[in-house]
Amino acid sequence: MLYTRKLGRQGLEVSALGLGCMGMSHAYGTPDDAESIVTIHRALELGVTFFDTAEIYGPFKNEELVGRALEGRRHGAIIATKFGFRFDNGKMSGTDSRPDSVRKAVEGSLRRLRTDHIDLLYQHRVDKQVPIEDTVGAMAELVKAGKVRYLGLSEAGADTIRRAHRVHPITALQSEYSLWERNLEGEIIPLLRELGIGLVPFSPLGRGFLTGTAKRADEYPEGDYRRTGDPRLQGEAFDANMRIAARVREIAETVGATPSQVALAWLLARGDDIVPIPGTKRRTYLEENLAAADVELTHAAQKELDELMPPTGPRYFAAQMAQIDR
Helix, strand or coil: CCCEEEECCCCEEEECCCEECHHHCCCCCCCCHHHHHHHHHHHHHCCCCEEECCCCCCCCHHHHHHHHHHCCCCCCCEEEEEECEEEECCEEEEECCCHHHHHHHHHHHHHHHCCCCEEEEEECCCCCCCCHHHHHHHHHHHHHCCCEEEEEEECCCHHHHHHHHHHCCCCEEEEECECCECCCCCCHHHHHHHHCCEEEEECCCHHHHHHCCCCCHHHCCCCCHHHHCCHHHCHHHHHHHHHHHHHHHHHHHHHCCCHHHHHHHHHHCCCCCECCCCECCCHHHHHHHHHHHHCCCCHHHHHHHHCCCCCCCCCCCHHHHCCCCC
16 A cells, blocks of 8 residues: 655645546547546555546536545545636636636535535636735635535646745645656745645656657547646757656666656655655556555665656747746
8 A cells, every 4th residue: 555645834735646537538549438537446445646637627526536545545546626717608718716706616616526615726827917925815715614624736837836835835836847857946846845836746757758658749539638738848949858858768688677656766765754646547556556665765776766867858838838937
């Protein structure tokens, strides 16, 4: 069974590895609800307690899937979901974290998740039109009402994190962090540790890059996020980044693990306040990922991984980067 870790200082304890559920309904290939549901059930059997979703995944379909999968199994499961977008005719059309919208979003999430409370509620993207104090104030009211237990932010910058934390304790920040993306190390991780906020890295396997299975962008099918959404998979950037993946694979061979397991073990070794959420919709990959909790990296392997070159290319194109709070 997986060991547990604490996120933040407010009492939230979760499995050391969570399950990112986004790809079961959104962005990566063709959904397979039946396999996704049995994968969630298998995760519970193996000790995973932490399940990550969001209203925008689908939109809405992923929360519905997670709700169906956990119905009758809610005890012991910790559900994290995210709000923060405006939808027109079922399509995302910008950010919206006004207090009334926060309350409406949470009611929708509770209904789709078939539960009476959300364990960890994140603002998915900082809304630059709404003061963070107003948004977190509305989130805090939902904690008082018993509809939410703990609060989080996603892709928030240092100033926003400090301001939010003054209104109500923030338990976790969710952001991209991996061997392939080290942007949090200079300012954000030290700030999180100063304030006692846990880190939940998404895309801990570099959207497949660190597994050794990544393909050039144009080899992914239409509708797959990786075809058009990640500059690091495009052209010359792809070729340069494959050298990083190859080195991870070589190191994995020396410690008797898979590249995925090494990438996750490296993250787990960065601190006991870090809980990665590798995503998958298949039991085989789930079981491989969870075995990373038992991988022990040698000092030499750890050092070499620490010193890997940064990836070539930004993690988002310009329009998406403009949404990121910095």
